[in-house]
Structure formats: C-alpha cells, structure tokens
Amino acid sequence: MIKVEGLYKSFHDRLILENIDVNFYKGKPNLVIGASGSGKSVLIKCLVGLLEPEKGSIFYDDRNFLSMDYEKKQIIRREIGMLFQNNALFDSLTVQENIEFPLKMFSNLKPEERIDRVNDCLAKVNLQNSNHKFPAEISGGMKKRVGIARAIALEIKYLFCDEPNSGLDPLTSRVIDDLILQLTTDMGITTIINSHDMKTVLDIGENIIFIHKGKKWWQGSKADIPEARKSNPELNAFFRASF
Amino acid sequence: MNFFSEIGRFVIFMRLVLKRPQKWNVFWKTTFREMYHIGIDSLLVVILIATFTGAVTTIQTANQLLTPSDMFPNQLIPKFVIGAIVSTSSLLELSPTITCLVLAGKIGANIASEIGNQKISEQIDAYEVMGINSASFVALPKIIAGIVMIPSLIIVAYFLLMYGGVIATKFISVLTYDDLIEGARMTFNPLYLRIMLIKGFIFAFIITSLSSFEGFYTEGGALDVGESGTRAVTRICVFILFFDLVIAQVFLGL
Numbered sequence: 003m004i005k006v007e008g009l010y011k012s013f014h015d016r017l018i019l020e021n022i023d024v025n026f027y028k029g030k031p032n033l034v035i036g037a038s039g040s041g042k043s044v045l046i047k048c049l050v051g052l053l054e055p056e057k058g059s060i061f062y063d064d065r066n067f068l069s070m071d072y073e074k075k076q077i078i079r080r081e082i083g084m085l086f087q088n089n090a091l092f093d094s095l096t097v098q099e100n101i102e103f104p105l106k107m108f109s110n111l112k113p114e115e116r117i118d119r120v121n122d123c124l125a126k127v128n129l130q131n132s133n134h135k136f137p138a139e140i141s142g143g144m145k146k147r148v149g150i151a152r153a154i155a156l157e158i159k160y161l162f163c164d165e166p167n168s169g170l171d172p173l174t175s176r177v178i179d180d181l182i183l184q185l186t187t188d189m190g191i192t193t194i195i196n197s198h199d200m201k202t203v204l205d206i207g208e209n210i211i212f213i214h215k216g217k218k219w220w221q222g223s224k225a226d227i228p229e230a231r232k233s234n235p236e237l238n239a240f241f242r243a244s245f
Numbered sequence: 246m247n248f249f250s251e252i253g254r255f256v257i258f259m260r261l262v263l264k265r266p267q268k269w270n271v272f273w274k275t276t277f278r279e280m281y282h283i284g285i286d287s288l289l290v291v292i293l294i295a296t297f298t299g300a301v302t303t304i305q306t307a308n309q310l311l312t313p314s315d316m317f318p319n320q321l322i323p324k325f326v327i328g329a330i331v332s333t334s335s336l337l338e339l340s341p342t343i344t345c346l347v348l349a350g351k352i353g354a355n356i357a358s359e360i361g362n363q364k365i366s367e368q369i370d371a372y373e374v375m376g377i378n379s380a381s382f383v384a385l386p387k388i389i390a391g392i393v394m395i396p397s398l399i400i401v402a403y404f405l406l407m408y409g410g411v412i413a414t415k416f417i418s419v420l421t422y423d424d425l426i427e428g429a430r431m432t433f434n435p436l437y438l439r440i441m442l443i444k445g446f447i448f449a450f451i452i453t454s455l456s457s458f459e460g461f462y463t464e465g466g467a468l469d470v471g472e473s474g475t476r477a478v479t480r481i482c483v484f485i486l487f488f489d490l491v492i493a494q495v496f497l498g499l
C-alpha cells in the first residue's frame with residue numbers, strides 16, 4: 003500500500019497539486035484520472051521521487067519515503083517498476099537487453115539465469131520472438147509490452163503506469179489494460195495507473211481518484227461513477243467530454 | 246540564466262556524477278566503449294588537422310624568419326630556430342588547444358545531444374526510477390574515457406604536427422629535415438610536455454563534463470536537444486580558451 007498525505011507541488015508559484023490525501027491499495031489497479039495537464043504525471047513523479055514536493059508525506063508500506071536520503075530512496079526504487087508514457091526504452095539496447103538491464107544492475111543472477119528471467123517476463127506480456135529487435139523496429143503496442151516486461155523484471159512491489167494507452171489503437175489499449183490488471187492481481191502488487199481513457203476507467207477502475215484544479219476532487223470505484231456523475235458536475239463534464 | 250546559479254547547478258551535478266559506480270563491471274564495459282568512441286572516432290579529424298597545421302606553421306615560420314629583411318639583411322637567424330618554434334608552439338598550444346577546440350565540436354556536441362535525447366525521451370528518468378544514479382551512470386564513463394583518450398590524442402597530435410612540418414621541408418628549399426628536428430631536440434623542455442598534458446586533462450574534463458551537464462538538463466523536444474548541443478560547444482570553447490590563458494600565465498608568465 004502507498005499512502006499519500008497532504009501533498010503539495012508547484013512550479014514557479016503555480017500550484018499543480020494541492021493537499022492530496024490518498025491511499026493506493028495492494029492487488030488492485032488504482033486509477034488517477036483527470037484532464038490533460040491536471041497534474042497526473044506530476045503526482046506519479048512525486049511518488050517515485052523524480053520530483054520533489056514542497057510539503058506532504060509518502061509512505062511505502064509505512065516507510066516514509068520523503069524523509070529518506072538518496073541511498074535509502076534507491077532501495078525503495080528497486081521495488082518500483084514504472085511504465086513511462088513514451089516507454090523510455092533504452093534505444094541503444096535490444097528488447098532482450100532492455101529487460102536484462104535491471105537484472106544486470108541489481109541481481110546476482112548468472113547470464114543464463116538472466117536470459118531465462120527475461121524470457122519469463124516476455125512470456126508474461128505475450129511477446130515472443132522479438133528478443134533481438136531494437137525499440138525503433140517494433141510497434142507501439144509491442145513497445146508497451148517491453149516497457150511492462152522491463153518494469154517487472156525485478157521482484158517489484160509497486161507498479162506505476164503513466165498513460166499506458168497513449169498512442170495505442172482501442173483494441174490494443176484493452177489488451178494492455180487487461181495485461182496490467184492480470185499482473186497486478188497475480189503478483190499482488192500495488193499498481194497506479196494514470197489515464198484519461200474512459201474505457202480503462204470503466205473496465206478496470208477499482209480505486210479511482212479524479213484530479214481537478216489540483217485537488218483530489220472525487221474518489222470511488224467504477225460502480226460509484228453513475229451516481230457520482232449526478233452530484234458532481236465537474237466529474238460529469240469530464241466523462242461527457244471523453245466520449 | 247545567471248552565471249553563478251549555473252556554476253552552482255554544475256557543482257551539484259558533478260557531486261552526483263562523482264559517486265562510486267553501482268556495478269563495476271557494467272561501468273568498465275561502458276567506459277571502454279566510450280573510450281573507443283572518443284578515441285577511434287576522433288582519430289581521423291585529429292590526423293587531418295594536426296598534419297596540415299604542422300605543415301602550414303612550418304612554412305609560415307620559415308617564411309617569416311628566412312626571408313631577408315631590412316632588420317636582418319643577412320639572415321642571421323640559424324635555421325634550427327624554426328624547428329624550435331614549430332616544436333614548442335606545437336607542444337604548448339597547437340596540439341592541446343587546437344585539438345581540443347576541434348574535439349569540443351565533435352565530442353562535445355555528440356555527448357550533449359546523446360544525453361539530451363535520453364533526457365527528453367525519459368530514459369534518464371527510467372534509470373533514476375530503477376534506483377540507478379542516472380547522472381553518474383551516463384556521465385562518469387564519458388568523463389573518465391575523455392580524460393584518458395583526449396590527452397592521448399593530444400600526444401598523437403604533437404607527433405603529427407611535427408610530421409606535417411617534415412612534409413613541409415620537402416617543399417621548402419632552404420630548410421631541411423635535420424634543421425627542423427635539431428631545433429625540436431635542442432629546445433625540448435620537460436616543463437612544456439607537462440603543460441601540454443595538464444592542458445589535455447583539464448580540457449578533456451571541460452569537454453566531457455560540460456557537454457554531459459548540458460545534455461542532462463535538457464528540457465523539451467528535439468529542437469531543445471539541438472540547442473543543448475550548440476550551447477555545450479560554445480561554453481566548452483569559452484572555458485578552454487579561458488583556462489588556456491590561465492595555465493599559460495601560471496606556468497610561463499614572466
């Protein structure tokens with residue numbers, strides 16, 4: 003579980019996130035939704051330590067992340083996998099080398115064991131026979147799969163996905179959503195997904211946080227949405243605009 | 246942006262970079278690859294520049310000193326002086342400074358755009374989220390490789406400058422190979438060699454660290470990557486020339 007308390011983040015006096023309190027739970031997909039530019043990526047980057055919030059606390063299973071020094075944070079980060087909006091695959095490495103990379107850096111596996119692990123991860127994301135291709139040579143959906151495989155190469159406890167459907171066709175989007183959902187329940191990890199894709203929200207949203215004007219505007223599950231839309235005009239407007 | 250805040254950012258960056266590598270075998274592998282990259286890929290341009298500059302310097306120096314003039318109607322200057330001037334200016338200035346100004350354009354722009362591209366495509370963030378010290382991971386192998394390879398290229402450049410001079414003696418009827426080499430031998434001073442190497446190490450550090458810095462703090466898109474590259478080259482040249490002057494004054498100022 004990840005617990006966020008009273009988080010504030012601004013850029014040059016422009017407040018992006020204001021007093022965010024939220025819990026993200028283990029074993030189910032937690033969704034952060036909101037319009038483009040509402041601060042979803044900023045929230046994730048604060049959580050993983052790529053950005054420094056001005057105020058607030060972040061607890062990774064009761065470990066206070068922001069009070070740690072750089073070296074301690076790095077230990078938590080080895081339990082974190084992240085799928086970036088633009089995949090962030092290492093473009094000078096092949097698919098296999100991309101997934102092997104965290105293993106080379108942080109495991110004591112022998113080369114053959116590493117390759118076995120890479121192939122396990124590739125099987126989990128249903129991507130075979132592409133080990134020796136470079137990122138530039140594969141499709142957008144395949145890149146997402148490689149990104150996910152790399153994120154889960156180490157034994158992670160937390161998975162962050164920033165707009166996992168961006169740039170994908172609707173069909174591939176559903177496949178990637180299902181894949182993330184399945185990995186989350188199978189591995190029992192805490193998964194946080196940024197999205198403005200309503201299909202994703204209604205398909206797999208268990209714990210949904212709606213960010214609006216820098217605040218946590220609404221929180222609930224996909225089952226609560228029809229009711230909430232009646233009483234929450236901003237949430238309603240967001241959903242209406244998305245279809 | 247203000248000069249002092251830039252210096253501050255650079256110091257913070259270098260404190261991140263100069264950390265113990267997390268995985269030595271990965272570090273050495275990357276460093277050797279960078280050494281190959283910096284050394285071998287720059288060799289051709291160094292060969293061209295040094296040989297031609299050596300030949301031109303010899304022709305021009307010979308012309309200035311051996312043409313009878315009002316002041317020296319009978320050519321009082323012994324010919325080996327030309328060898329001495331060509332050799333000494335090669336050691337002190339031509340091989341370290343000219344080579345590094347050229348390498349600023351080649352290696353500096355290359356490093357800044359490579360790292361800048363990794364930055365804007367979130368690859369740097371990916372390292373960081375994995376628990377890797379990204380600044381050190383991308384920049385340290387380049388800096389170490391530069392500090393090893395650039396001074397080596399400078400030494401090669403010195404011999405090529407002299408070789409260029411030797412070629413030039415073939416065209417200069419009044420100057421022989423022996424005049425040139427005798428002059429170089431007679432005036433060789435270990436201090437000059439030391440100054441050449443000191444410049445080499447300092448310039449190598451300037452080229453690799455400033456370009457890594459510019460790349461690492463790139464924000465935006467492809468255009469900004471290009472801009473980081475150009476800014477890196479300009480800044481590197483300014484710093485090289487500044488330190489060139491400082492070193493000359495410290496070691497040779499009368």
Ligand SMILES: Nc1ncnc2c1ncn2[C@@H]1O[C@H](COP(=O)(O)OP(=O)(O)O)[C@@H](O)[C@H]1O
Nearest residue numbers: 013018036037038039040041042043044045196
């Ligand atoms: N590094 C940064 N510097 C300044 N402003 C930023 C930075 N990153 C994001 N922002 C601003 O913060 C706001 C939220 O951005 P972001 O979290 O990326 O939105 P999204 O919800 O689409 O992911 C945007 O207005 C963006 O311009």
Ligand SMILES: [Mg+2]
Nearest residue numbers: 042043087165
């Ligand atoms: Mg975003």
